[in-house]
Amino acid sequence: MVNQLRTRAAALAPELSALRRHLHANPELSFKETQTAAFVTKKLEAMGLxxxxxAGTGVVALIEGQPGGPVVALRADMDALPITELSDVPYKSQNPGVMHACGHDVHTTCLLGAAQLLTEVKDQFKGTVKLIFQPGEELLPGGASLMIKDGVLENPAPTEVIGQHVFPRLPVGQIGLRPGRYMASTDELYLRIKGKGGHGAMPELNLDPVLVAAHLIVAAQQIVSRRANPKMPSVLSFGKVIANGATNVIPDEVYIEGTFRTLDETWRDEAHQHLRQLCEGLAASMGAVCELEIRRGYPCLDNNPAVTARVRAAAEAYLGAENVIELDQWLAAEDFAYFSQAAPACFYRLGTRAVDGRFAASVHTPIFDIDEQALSVGAGLMAWLTLQELN
Known part of the structure; x- marks a missing residue:
């Protein structure tokens, strides 16, 4: 059956390309995917689903095989990013300042393709396939959490959840995966350091929040370098600092934004407390005030070892063992993590770079694009993995 599925997936390539190009040209931001959801709904209805x-713009459908058997959920995200596309391609974004720079158009296309392939053989498997087209992966609190809250993992409850994501570091025809802890939790940090501004030539009359901010940014790194277990990956980064003074003006306050990420939920909570104590205590010791807001983001993404082992074996049968790569842990974050916390799950990476090296630009850049041969690979593989899990 594997050869038949490969052949059928390859035959879908022109249709998949058209689907992806339509989605790419018409991107929508997180939780605003109304036209995308309508497009997906129309395509699913055309399959007889x-x-x-x-959860608003999320779309769910069931492919019901023979009675009995497990329930396998397949997830794709649909939202785009607030990025202006720079590539001059026929399917370039038609929505100014919005772009599918993270490949969610690819994910949606592959899941629609897998749905088509599975619908065609639904009389040959037992169980149910739950198709989850998710909004808002790029924006807290994450569409996955809202869909779960709205009952997406109920009626019927999936026995496992599978998701895939584009990966330009790998060429078309390869995938990457990792059992256990794979991706990090992510928390947003917002700090406001309040002092007393004034003339830069009279610092004795002021309370310089810029100096406090400089000490704090450096001192905060000891949370990672000295408080964290060296064997537990952690990242504390500050990417935005606003001290709106001038060459001779000390401002009243400094505003800072950053992120904290790790692969352990217990340490995550401890680090929050350490950071809060450090910010408040260091600022107070220098006569200033530091207000810290921690916006808790996505949890750690854990790939269930048993499910991931089965996915690896099935992928090796479909792609060849040499084309299934073991990935390192990665401190980026993904709200698929919510699914992985709620049910046995596997989240793997789909190679999208051309074999000749084209389409190697990273996600979240204005020139990101893919070798569209990845579409039939992604759709066929997802259908194959599902059939193996059902059977």
């Missing part, structure tokens, strides 16, 4: 809305 009965899609329904979950």
């Amino acid at each position: 009965r899609p329904y809305a979950v």
Whole structure:
């Protein structure tokens, strides 16, 4: 059956390309995917399915095989990023300042393709396939958490959840995966350091929040370098600092934004407390005030070892063992993590770079694009993995 599925997936390539190009040209921001959801709904209805809305712009549909058997959920995200596309391609974004720079158009296309392939053979498997087209992966609190809250993992409850994501570091025809802890939790940090501004030539009359901010940014790194277990990956980064003074003006306050990421939920909570104590205590010791807001983001993404082992074996049968790569841990974050916390799950990476080296630009850049041969690979593989899990 594997050869038949490969052949059928390859035959879908022109249709998949058209689907992806339509989605790429019409991107929508997180939780605003109304036209995308309508497009997905129309395509699912054309397959004879009965899609329904979950969590606003989320779309869910069931492919029901023979009675009995497990329930395998397949997830794709649909939202785009606030990035202006720079590539001059026929399918370039038609929405100014919005771009599918993270490949969610690819994910949605591959899941639609997998749905088509699975619908065609639904009389040959037992169980149910739950198709989850998710909004808002790029924006807290994450569409996955809202869909779960709205009951997407109920009626029927999936026995496992599988998701895939583009990966330009790998060429078309390869995938990457990793059992266990794979991706990090992510928290947003917002700090406001309040002092007393004034003339830069009279610092004795002021309380310089810039100096306090400089000490704090350096001192905060000891949370990672000295408080964290050296074997536990952690990242504390500050990417935005606003001290709106001048060459001879000390401002009243400094505003800082950053992120904290790790692969352990217990240490995550401890680090929050350490950071809060450091910010408040260091600022107070220098006569200033530091207000810290921690916006808790996505949890750690854990790939269930048993499910991931089965996915690896099935992928090796479909792609060849040499094309299934073991990935390192990665401190980027993904709200698929919510699914991985709620059910046995596997999240793997789909190679999208051309074999000749084209399409190697990273995600979240204005020139990101893919070798569209990845579409039939992604759709066929997802269908194959599902059939193996069902059977």
